[in-house]
Every structure is written in structure tokens, then in C-alpha cells.
Amino acid sequence: MKKQDILTPIGLILAVGLILFGSMQGDTSLSIFFDPASIAITIGGSFAAVLITFSSEDLKKLFKIIKLSFTSSNIYKMDLVDQFKELSRKVRKDGVLTIEDEVSEIEDDFLRRGLELVIDGMDVETINEILELEMLEVENSYDKGSRIFKVWGTYAPAFGMIGTLIGLIQMLADMGTPDVIASGMSKALITTFYGALLSNIVLNPIGFNIQNKGQKEIDYREMMLCGITSIQNGDSTRIIEEKLITFLNTEEKLKYYDRVVEDKDGDRDAA
């Protein structure tokens, strides 16, 4: 979970850059797009609505979640297949206790904990139950994080519209020359602009980003769970391999088969 996810900053910089580029077209200065009161209404107001919606416990995780959207997992599924094949071979040869040292060095919490339960000799149903509860907890955690951003992403344009309505009502109530109207209208539209930017450049993309990462995380966990139960069940190395490679996508499968093309026959004999 430590690799930098460079696409998130690239996307943010690109989007902001393009909007700035677009805003600099024409004769008007960029300063007409900056209005502190509009920022207060759009960003502040929508954040206030988020405060009402979620609990302090959920919001404390906000920064951690933002950080998550800038990193990506460093787990490779192909390495997982190899790791499980290795573990399975040892367990089938010399029993489950021989992998104790190896397991204690595994970095991933979920995988290590699952294998420790196998070594402790717990029955397969209890292990399954415990690990599935754990997966559910991980899923909930990503879901909640993703939902904060998505809900915020629906409040932001709404507060943008509220700000625009405030501006329009004021402008129409106290009307001067057409020039004044136009300039008032221009200011009124700025909150809608802020709401659209906030929602479409930051909040929704990050909300979906975290949702996607959560799905990937769950995917890894399911692959690990499949491997752990297979080892506990005493499946042959070949069956473990067959089961785990189904979690690879087509390219990964091709790469995997290329790599193990000579090992495979050996495996089959050993199984």
C-alpha cells in the first residue's frame, strides 16, 4: 500500500491547467474568476452540509482517505500465485509448521493473519468466517470514504446554485443599468462555476478513485482467502495454482504462462 499513484496528481494538474488555459482566452483578466464570498458559500456551505451528514469518527478519516487516493497497492497477483505455490509445496511436504517463520515475515496484515490462523490449526469454517468479517470491514471502510466524497460532490453544485440564486435575487431586486446587471449576473454565475469545478475535478473523481481502490483491495483479499482455504484444505499445488490464476486477467495470464512454461510440467509431476 505504499506505491505512489502518479495519475491522481497528473490528472489534477492537467484539469486545473486546462481550465486556467480556457479562462485566459479572451480579453478579461483571470481575477474576475476569483471571489472570496463565493468560495465561502460554495466550499464552506457544502462542507457544512457534509458535517451534518457524517459522524466525527468518519470525518477523522478524511485526510487518510485523501492520502489513499494518491497511493496505490504494490501487490502483484502473479507474485501471490508464486508465493502460494511455494507455501503449498512446503506444507504438503513437511507439514504446516514449517512455514511459521516465512509467514511471520509477510508484510500484508490480512495474508499473515490468515496463514497464522492456519498454522494455529483452526478449522476451515472459523478461518473463513473471521477473514470474511475482516474483508467486510475493509470494504465498509473504503465505501464510507468514497461516499463522503460523492455526497460532498452532490452538495457542491447545489450550494453553487444557492449562491447564484442569492446573486440573482439581489441583482433583480435592485436593478440599475444593463451594464450593472450584466456584471452582477457574472458574479452570480461564479458560485455555480465553483460548484461545478469542485464537484467534477476534485470530489467525484476522488470519490470514484477510492471506490475503485477498495474493489481492487477486496479482489486481492479474495484471492488470498482462496489461497488460504486451499492450503488449509490440503489442495494439491496444481489445484491451488489453477484456482489462483483464475484471478489474473488475460494479459497477466499470458505473462504468467510464458514465465512458468517450463516449470509447469514439473509441478504437475509433483502434485
Added chain:
Amino acid sequence: MKKQDILTPIGLILAVGLILFGSMQGDTSLSIFFDPASIAITIGGSFAAVLITFSSEDLKKLFKIIKLSFTSSNIYKMDLVDQFKELSRKVRKDGVLTIEDEVSEIEDDFLRRGLELVIDGMDVETINEILELEMLEVENSYDKGSRIFKVWGTYAPAFGMIGTLIGLIQMLADMGTPDVIASGMSKALITTFYGALLSNIVLNPIGFNIQNKGQKEIDYREMMLCGITSIQNGDSTRIIEEKLITFLNTEEKLKYYDRVVEDKDGDRDAA
């Protein structure tokens, strides 16, 4: 269920304050934003639609639900783990009747009732069935409360638009000088403004707030149910602990492990 949820009033005050701040920008007085007839159409009209939608039985709970959104649960999951470990130890040592006094003092209705059923010696399927029906009832109750606010939150902007249409039709039907038009237009937009405020500051945030609290409540209940069935099944203290800590999120787990780091070996021996 007694702790004050300070985020709800903070969010409300912040949102209203920012909108007021935004409305005071410019030369117009705040009074142009106040129009009793518009309040009647937007708030009254959308509430009338809510009256048609829900039954009197559901609406009676309205105030109770509003109160719910200003409080938060005082259950801590870590304490639940400790409590169940304690109970499990006693039950495994001296039988289920030794916890009778302790159970009768538990404040939470669901937990107490579940453990009383265990003490009464009911079989595990019946306990499960009864407690799951109870959970379903809790879930329905929060769902219904949350839905009232969300449905109201969709009616409010609709009635805002109806009010604006009334204003526009009147204004266009009987047109005077441009000044009069503009002022009529300003008034017409006020109902849309009220609808947007009501929906985005009060109704939707509170609707989601209650939905989130319902999910948290169900989460606690599931953890309790897991503990109760484990005790009934006679699981070892260690397995109960393993199962229950899966309900903790990552930070809670770290805290929990820090706290019990020296107890743990003791537990393992005892189990």
C-alpha cells in the same frame, strides 16, 4: 444512545451563517430574502406532500428522528470486545448461570435480551432467528426515518419550482416596466431559493445522517450477535476475541493490540 452529536448543530450553524454572510454582500438589505407567502408555498406545500406520502404512525416518529440526528451512540467497540471476553471466561469456567447478575445490569436492550436468551438455555437457531428479526426491525425503523427526510428533500425543490412558476406566470401575464419585471422575477426566484436551502441544508443532510446512524447501529448489533452466538456455541475466549476484533477498523485494531499486548499471551494460555 445518549451522547450529544455536536457535528449536526455545528454544521447547521455554519451553513446558515455562510448563506447569511453571502446574502449580506452587496448593497441590498437582507429583508429582500424574506417572503412569508413563499415560505408557505415551499415549506408548507412540500410538507403537505409528505403528509400524503407517509402514514400518521410514521410521522409521529418525526420528532424522535430529528432528535436522533443530534445524538450519537456511546457504544465503543473495543469495550464490547473486553466485555465479551470477560463474559466468555466466566461462562467457560463456571457455566452460563454465573453471568446472570452481570447481564441484568447491561444497559443496551439488544445485548441484554440476547444474553438473557442464552442464560434461559434457548437453542442457538432460535436465538439467532429472534435477534435477526430484532435487527431487521431496527433497520426498518432507521430506514423509514431517513426516507421521510429524503422524500421531503425531493419535494422541497419541486415546490420551490412551482412557486417560481406561479410568480413568472403572474409577472409575464401582467407586464409593466422592466423595473417591475425585474422585481417580480426576483420574488419569483425566492421560492426556488427556499426549496434549495431546505433541501440541501436541512432535509438531505439529516436524512443521510440518520441513514448513517442506522448503519452504525446495525453494525453494533451484528458485532453483539456474533459475540452472543459465539458464547452460546461455547467458542474459546481466543476465538471470540479473534471474531470480534474483525469488527474494529484499522485504527481501533492498532489501539486494541497496543492495549492488550501483555494480556494476550495470558489469554491464549487460558483459552
Added chain:
Amino acid sequence: MKKQDILTPIGLILAVGLILFGSMQGDTSLSIFFDPASIAITIGGSFAAVLITFSSEDLKKLFKIIKLSFTSSNIYKMDLVDQFKELSRKVRKDGVLTIEDEVSEIEDDFLRRGLELVIDGMDVETINEILELEMLEVENSYDKGSRIFKVWGTYAPAFGMIGTLIGLIQMLADMGTPDVIASGMSKALITTFYGALLSNIVLNPIGFNIQNKGQKEIDYREMMLCGITSIQNGDSTRIIEEKLITFLNTEEKLKYYDRVVEDKDGDRDAA
């Protein structure tokens, strides 16, 4: 199923009254809001789309469904608990045939039919299968009724917009003085106004009203099914009570416990 649901007419009268009150503000007469051709397009057009969408068999039920939204069920869950406790006591004491007379007088079709199947000595799986099919049929019937109104509620604003487009296109094609434009625009907006009223005051609220009543109905049926299978299974009176009170919400539970506080110990002995 006979009690009057007074909230539906109250809500309708309140909503219409507030809209009328809002429309009478200003100097224009109410007559500007009345336009027969607009009514034909909005109400007639959207109803024509409903005719295409649903079958004649479904539409025949339309009036029955409208009537449903003005009545509410007169089943009280607490009375159901008492009724089942009573039945269970008799069955456990003197056998299932002793309740035959009592059952034949039960007003609710579902409950009577279920208990008749028990008396006829059918096995528990067949009873379950038959009653669940029956529940599904009830659920479908409410769902269909609710859907007709909701679908109509999406057509109505669409036809309102179609009418407004017709008006706008005509007005812009043949433009006169600004006064004429404004008055044409006012008329054009009337269909949108009708569409919004129809959808938000009548169709959507009644659609949701029926959906909610269907859920309540299913809730009663599930409680009855739970009681019927418990009696068939020969559960003790106490277990039947424990199971059924989980269907009560918190207030009902408190009331129930207050009422039976002295009976309860007696029950426990009898069980």
C-alpha cells in the same frame, strides 16, 4: 383494511390550498392559471402515455388503488401477539382441532387461510410455500399500483415541457410586441406548471403512499407467517411471544411490556 386514512385528504387539501393562496398574491386574477388546452396536453397527454405503458388489466385496478391510498389497515400488531399466544395455548393444551371455530371467524383472509392449512394438517414446508407465494402476489399487486402512479409522475412534467415547447415555438415564430411575447410566454409556462403540480401533489405522493402501505401489508403478513409456522412447529407459547414481539417497534414493545408485566411470569410457567 377499512379505517379511513385522514392524512391523504388533509395533505391534498393543504397542498392545493397553499398553492391557491400563493397564486392569489399579487394583482393578477386567478383565471390566468386556468387554460383548458394546457390541461388537455399535460393531463391528457401523460395519461395517454400511461395507456401505452400498462395493460388494461392493470389499469382496471386504478380506482381501487386510488381508494387504497385513502384507507389504512386496522390491524394492530400487539393484538396479533395476543391472538397467537391465545391460539398457541389452546393448541398445546388440547390439539390443533380446538381452534377450528375460532379460526373460521378471523376476518383477515391471509391469517385465516394459513391457520386452516395448519388445522388441515398440511406439512410445514407446503404451508410456507403456499403462504409465501400469496405474499409475493400481494407484494406484486401493491408494486404494480405504485408503479402506475410513479411512471405517470415522470410523464406529467415531460408533457408539461412539451406543451411549453409548443408555446415557445409558436410565440417565437410569430413575434409581435414585447407585451404579446410576455403574455405568450406566460401561457407557455402554464403547462410546465400543471405538470409540476400533477406530479408533486398527486401522482408521486400517492405512488409512494401505496408503496408504503404495501410494505406495511407485507410486514403484517410476515408476522402472521412467523406465528403460523411457530404454531405448526409446536413452539412453546413463550418462544412464539419472543419471536412475534421482535416485529413490534420500540414504542409498541414498551406498551406491550407494560400491559403484560404481570401475565408474563404466568406464561413462562405455562410454557
Added chain:
Amino acid sequence: MKKQDILTPIGLILAVGLILFGSMQGDTSLSIFFDPASIAITIGGSFAAVLITFSSEDLKKLFKIIKLSFTSSNIYKMDLVDQFKELSRKVRKDGVLTIEDEVSEIEDDFLRRGLELVIDGMDVETINEILELEMLEVENSYDKGSRIFKVWGTYAPAFGMIGTLIGLIQMLADMGTPDVIASGMSKALITTFYGALLSNIVLNPIGFNIQNKGQKEIDYREMMLCGITSIQNGDSTRIIEEKLITFLNTEEKLKYYDRVVEDKDGDRDAA
């Protein structure tokens, strides 16, 4: 599947008629609503998007699906109950082979095929599996047909808006007198008008119509499946009747009970 569904043409004619009536109000001729280029953009463009979305295999069924929305099923559930009671009596009396001739004359493919499998002596799980796969295929077929129209129904207003944007951009880029602007605007709005008509009078109603017919079809199939498995299981005529009448709605049940009120006792004796 041969009866004419008269509601579909009635609804179409009514909707088109009302729109024409609305369009003839005012002094403008109907010809202003006709613009070939707008038809090309709205209908042609949205159909082109449908071509990209679906496969040729799916689109070949388009005409068949349109035809479906003008017909309705001629299966009556009450007759099905009678038919199954009749079949059950024969099978229980003289064995399954006695119904062979009768079965070969059944018009409905699904029912005939299911009963042929029973006569062939296949076991109940295989029959269930085969018939459920068949039902799934029917469900998919209606779903796909309904989805083509609904997806088209979302493209049509989008292409209407694209056409309006083209008109607006042209008009504003090359501006003349206000009269010219208004007339250009009128033309620009025509594509939006076409999009709204197409979507709300034709595409969405027919899409939902087919979805509803699919549900009804599945409902009949489920009733048939229930009867077929009951016969295969050797259920008594009374149990088959009890099971099948749960598929009737309230009115049908009342009619059914009225009709068989004297037969019933006879049945019960025979069972």
C-alpha cells in the same frame, strides 16, 4: 400470444391527437412544427447512437418487439388452474402416460415442453433446471427488447438538445434583427421538441410496455413451473389447486371461488 393489445394504439393516437390539438391553438400554422433537418438530427442521430450501442443480432428483433407491444397474451390464469387440476386428476388415477395426447395438443410451448419432460420420466431436478434456464432466456429476451427502447429514449432528448445547440450557436454567431433571432430560436427549439415527443410518446412507453409484458410472461411461466413440478412430485389435486390459486390476484380469486364453490367439496373428497 395472439390477442390484440388495443391500449397501445389508443394511447398513441390519443397522445398524438392531443399534441396536434395543442399545436393548433393560437394563430400560427401547424407547418412551423415541421422541419426535415431537425427530424434527421433527432431521430436519425439517436438511432445512429442505438446502432453503436447494440449488436445487429439484437436490432434484428426490433420489429418483432414493436409488434409485441401491440399484442397481449391470451393465457388466463384461472383456466390454467382448471387445466392443471384436470391433468393432476388423470395422472393420479391412471398414471402419467394417459395425458400424453392431451399434452401434445397444448398450444403454449413452455407448458407443453415441461409436461413432455414429465411424461418422459425425467427427474424433478433436471426438469426444474431445464425450465428455469428457459425462463431466464425468455426474461433476457424481453429485457433486451425493453432496454433498446429505453436507451433510445435517453438518446432522443440528448440529440434534441444537440440540435438546439447547433441552432443557437448559428443564430448567435450571425445575429440580425430581433425578429430573425426569435425565428431562429423557434427553429432551434424544434429539435428539443422532437426529442421530447419521441422519448415520451413512443420510446419510453413502449420500453416499459415490453418490460411489463415480460414480467407477466415470467409470471405465467412461474405458475406453469409450479404446476409441472407439483404433478411430477405427485402432489394431491387439492395441494396443486392451493398452490396455483396463490398466483391469482384478489379479484381472480373471488371469481374462481364463486365458480368452483360446489366443485370444491368434491375435489376435497377425491384428493
Added chain:
Amino acid sequence: MKKQDILTPIGLILAVGLILFGSMQGDTSLSIFFDPASIAITIGGSFAAVLITFSSEDLKKLFKIIKLSFTSSNIYKMDLVDQFKELSRKVRKDGVLTIEDEVSEIEDDFLRRGLELVIDGMDVETINEILELEMLEVENSYDKGSRIFKVWGTYAPAFGMIGTLIGLIQMLADMGTPDVIASGMSKALITTFYGALLSNIVLNPIGFNIQNKGQKEIDYREMMLCGITSIQNGDSTRIIEEKLITFLNTEEKLKYYDRVVEDKDGDRDAA
């Protein structure tokens, strides 16, 4: 997976052609619809938001997915029925090893792998588990591809609106003569136009196209899985045929029955 899907290019060309045709109506030149800065904001900005939303791993598949939407599967369900009947006959006559050569020549990866597992003598549960995991992986892969386009399809109009807001704010802030306003407005609308085009001609249709192809793919896989497990279970050739033809739609069934009308009796005897 190699056949050309001609509908995708036809639809694209038709849609673009109709839009061009519509844009050439009137006196304005086509060049007013081309604005590089607007393209940068709408296409570039929405693509930047896509970069934030998805991982590099997902985006790498983008071109492969685009290619998928221009091809269609060359699997025919009727041929699959024949293939399985052939295989089943051989297996039932001379055992599972006789089909080894035939299987190794099957082009489709899923089918070959499944049958290889049968030949290897794996038990039916393991085969089912492995093949269902594989299907899930295929489903996920199409889902992800389809989601990239659909999410992009929601960003595109949003960035179109952002561009229009930029244009409007600039125009209103620095207002000149009505002519200048109109021309500014015309430019402002161009980004909305681009957003609508991109979303409705390219992104949404291709997103749904891929989703439909994924469903078709899964459908084939389910048919193959059904055949593979039937062979492994040793079902008779007739039962395999009965099961597999349920996957055909009505026309395919009619064609199939026409073709095998004389073979069928022979089959039945052999079974």
C-alpha cells in the same frame, strides 16, 4: 472474438454525418463550430478527470477496449450444441480420454480449459469453482472497461458546462454591444455542444456496447459451463441437448429444430 462489428463504425459515421448535415443548414459556415480552446477544456478536462478516477492499470486497457467495441464474437450457440452433443456421444461410448485430441484443438480458451479439467479427472465441484472464478474475472474486465466510458460520459457534459460558465462569466463581466454579447454567447455554448456530442455519440454508446458484449460473453460461458458439467456428470446426450437448447432464443430454437428434425429420433434412441 475476431469478427468485425460493422454496426459500430456505421453508427459513428451516420451520427457524425447527420450532425454535420444539420450544422450546414443555414447561412453560417461550419468553421463557427470549431474552437481549439473549447476542445481542450471539454475533451482534455474530462479526460483529466478520468485519469484521477481510474488506475494506470485500468487505463492501459483503454485501447484494447475500444477495439473490442469494433469486433464481435464469432461463436454460434447452435454450433456449441452440436459440439457438445458430439463430445458427449464419444465420452459416453469410449470414455473421456477419447476427446483429448479434439479438445486440444478448440480455439476458445474457456471451453478448452474446462474440458481439459474434465479429462484430467478433476471432481465436478473444483471444475465449477475454477470456471466460475474465471467467468467472474471476464465479467469484471468488461464491467471495468464499460465503466471507464460511462464515467467519462458523465464528466464530458460537466466540463462542457464548466467551459460555458467560463465563457458566460467573461462575456458578462466585460460587456460591449449586443452583437459582441451574442457572439460571445455563441462561443460559450460551443463547449456544451462538444460535451453533448462526445457523451452521446462516442462515450455512452461505446460504454453500453461493451457492457452488452460482456453480457453476451458471459452468456456463452454459462452455456459452456452447463455443457462441461453435464459431460462431467455423465448426463445422457439427450439431456445435454435439452439443457443447452434452452440457451438459444426463439428463432435459434426454430432453426435448430428444423435442422435436426430427422436426427432427433436417432438421438433419442442412442440416449
